[in-house]
Amino acid sequence: MAMVTSDRITLLNDVKPFKSTWKVEVKVLHSWTQRSNYPGGDSLQFILADKTGVKIHCTCKRLFLARVKKLQVGQWRFIENVSVTPAAGKYRPTSHAYKLTIISNSNVTNSSLKNDDEFLSLTTFPEIMNGSLDSNVLIDVIGQAIDIGDMQVVPVQGKETKKLELTLTDTEDHQIACCLWGRYAEQLLYTYKVGQVNKNFLCLLRFAKINFYKGNISTKILISIYLDLYFNLFQLFTLFVVGQVQITNAFDTSTLEINPPGFDVQDYIRLYVIRSYHNTF
Structure with missing residues (x-):
């Protein structure tokens, strides 16, 4: 599949499942490896936030790990071409209705945005x-x-x-x-x-x-x-x-x-x- 790029940046609140050619600018707040005995093996999980503080869960299967090498905690990155699907189940890291999944033509590039906010959402x-x-x-x-x-x-x-x-x-x-x-x-x-x-x-x-x-x-x-x-x-x-x-x-x-x-x-x-x-x- 040919890589599709876009200059338009979408806020996380606006991503929807009807297409995969989104381009978002996000900060990596946290990442961890999720162990699995199922086919496909372990996956890498991320919690991302945009400049408005909206957070979303992102997952990457082992097959596409090379595409997320630049997703480092604390850094701002552009991500283009991701699958958007409903977030469901237990232990959902964010309240976002959807989650992102890295696919074969996903692309991660550097962002020049500087913002040290950790985007805490403290619950009383x-x-x-x-x-x-x-x-x-x-x-x-x-x-x-x-x-x-x-x-x-x-x-x-x-x-x-x-x-x-x-x-x-x-x-x-x-x-x-x-x-x-x-x-x-x-x-x-x-x-x-x-x-x-x-x-x-x-x-x-x-x-x-x-x-x-x-x-x-x-x-x-x-x-x-x-x-x-x-x-x-x-x-x-x-x-x-x-x-x-x-x-x-x-x-x-x-x-x-x-x-x-x-x-x-x-x-x-x-x-x-x-x-x-x-x-x-």
């Missing part, structure tokens, strides 16, 4: 806890790490896997459970016990998964039901659905950064000290 703890979010879409979340437990080793799909449970707290005194697996658990525990950082530190977990399940720590989702009773009176019944909300890394899709620039752990420590003081009385 109340948004996570009230059950309003699509748990199939991964999120960015930041908080101070507290109540860090001991490293556990548990069997996962026949393999011994490291697991670390902790709590994240925000500047408004909201707390949420967090569970890290594998190298993410190792990274945080190293920071806490060995690393040359203060014991008070922030964790930025990008492209993280929301888990919902029954547990002892409860998040109360208020559902108000109005019933028409005698004499046209209305009575309010409140139903509390109890369960635990937990943040966890989504395999290698997620990234973990300790004390990211632009955030001050003191904003979190002050609140933690006040809370600890009140709990002593």
Whole structure:
């Protein structure tokens, strides 16, 4: 197939499946290898953002890896000629309705655009806890790490896997459970016990998964039901659905950064000290 080039740059919000001759200008935010036992083998996955901050998932099969050598994390690139298909399933790295797939005539070239924005889309703890979010879409979340437990080793799909449970707290005194697996658990525990950082530190977990399940720590989702009773009176019944909300890394899709620039752990420590003081009385 002949290579088709275009001078027109399309924003990510505007790409649609009806053609493959799109040209986009994007920054590579993250990349990872997705292992597979299926025909075609492993694939390379990317999370891309355009200058407006819109993000999209991009995938490249092993057959076309030579075409994405220039897609390096932190760099701006032009990508021409990509397949656009609906995004579906679990662990979707972005909320975009579509994803990009590198094809036989895809072309990646350098861009002169300079923009150091990491295009964070931080999700607040109340948004996570009230059950309003699509748990199939991964999120960015930041908080101070507290109540860090001991490293556990548990069997996962026949393999011994490291697991670390902790709590994240925000500047408004909201707390949420967090569970890290594998190298993410190792990274945080190293920071806490060995690393040359203060014991008070922030964790930025990008492209993280929301888990919902029954547990002892409860998040109360208020559902108000109005019933028409005698004499046209209305009575309010409140139903509390109890369960635990937990943040966890989504395999290698997620990234973990300790004390990211632009955030001050003191904003979190002050609140933690006040809370600890009140709990002593």
